[in-house]
Amino acid sequence: MSATSPAQESERPGRIMSGEMAEQPAMLRRVLDRGAPAIREVAAAVAARKPRFVLLTARGTSDNAALYAKYLLEIRRGLPCGLASMSTTTAYGAKPDLRDVLVVTVSQSGGSPDLVASTRAAREAGAITLAVTNNRDSPLSAVSEHHIDILAGPEKALPATKTYTASLLSLYLFVEGLAGGDGSAAEVLPERAAEILARGDEVRALAARYRFAERMVITSRGYGYPTAKEAALKLMETSYIPALSYSGADLLHGPLAMVDNISPVIAVVTDGRGGEALQPVLDRLRGRGADLFVVGPEAQVEAASAGFVLPTAGVAEELQPVLEILPLQMLAYEVTIARGQDPDAPRALAKVTETR
The missing domain is CATH 3.40.50.10490 (Glucose-6-phosphate isomerase like protein; domain 1)
Structure with missing residues (x-):
């Protein structure tokens, strides 16, 4: 392959997405080293409330991460889960009884108005609310009782890559933490991710x-x-x-x-x-x-x-x-x-x- 100048490299289509995909092994290591202790603290606080049901709220890529959490929670923790229909509260004004229900809202930016509004409504309805975002200062984090920072770092490409895998790992650590686990089985991921990306x-x-x-x-x-x-x-x-x-x-x-x-x-x-x-x-x-x-x-x-x-x-x-x-x-x-x-x-x- 012929060498490219810095100017050519800066103009290459897809360079941002490519660079962010390449960051994923380091990002996974960061979540394991820096994020895991805080995630375990959140998990312990939620577990102490003994939720009887989990509602997962998200859009787009984050919705797919939430679906992964649904499998984890039902298989590994035995907690029944549902994927929330936000319009029931934001468009129709429904007021469900969410006492003893854990509402987990997954959002990279934490800025979408319907996610913020539905989470606020859930908290007012008695839910335990948890925001999982890449922005600890987001509106969603502000209206949630608990927050997990996925520590993916700035993501500039429109297609989400590293925020998706950061969300998966953070959600895994949270679910393991609900039962006091340390998530050590995930230690293998950064090295394997690097092998794949190579x-x-x-x-x-x-x-x-x-x-x-x-x-x-x-x-x-x-x-x-x-x-x-x-x-x-x-x-x-x-x-x-x-x-x-x-x-x-x-x-x-x-x-x-x-x-x-x-x-x-x-x-x-x-x-x-x-x-x-x-x-x-x-x-x-x-x-x-x-x-x-x-x-x-x-x-x-x-x-x-x-x-x-x-x-x-x-x-x-x-x-x-x-x-x-x-x-x-x-x-x-x-x-x-x-x-x-x-x-x-x-x-x-x-x-x-x-x-x-």
Whole structure:
């Protein structure tokens, strides 16, 4: 590759998104070293209140992080969870009884008016409120009883990358902290993340397969399902490829009919029970001759049309989503560059989306 001047480097499309993706190993280490103690304190304070139910509130990328928290809370803590419909309070003025309910609002900026308004209403309705943001001075933090700073640092590219993985890790540490755990199983993540991000040439070659794709389907089950939804969002907002995300179970209930040998299917195969539950879906996809791209264990990648082997040895199933999204962020970036577009500045988007 020929050398580029500083001026050329500063003008290169996607340089901000690329730089922020590269920061993720250091960011994960920062959350583990600096953020974990404060997160454990918040978790202990919340646990002392003994919430009976959890409502998760978010939009966009943060909504996918909240869905990950839902799996964690239900599987690892046995707490029933729901994803809040904010318009019931902001548009319809509903006043639910939220006594003994934990309301967790996830937002990178903490500035969207509907998130702030619904959290304020939840607190007034008796809820225990927790904001998970990348801005401790945000309006959302101000109206919440508790706050977790995800410590991702400034994120300038419109597509969220490092704030997503920072949110996942922070939420994992919080859920572990509810039962007094220290989250030490996550110590492996920074090194594994660096290994994945070093494989950029591999992802670039894979992206060439999908430069002219007109549609993609992304599927997973269990802990991998939020990854499928986030990957679809990244592809849509950067490359403008319509990307439909489905739980593997839902894919079989109708949408499978649209799968053919032309439109690619990306399967996120978590190494564990989620991957086992997805196996019948993978078999059906192969039976239909799908162009199947797998992110997951080596054996699953070898049985697919293409894929990215995820280094999951020694990584707990519930932590794999922090790693699974990395090659898919890279794929979205590389496909967008290959299509002659700038992933730093998707059309019609703003960094802070002010929904009401």
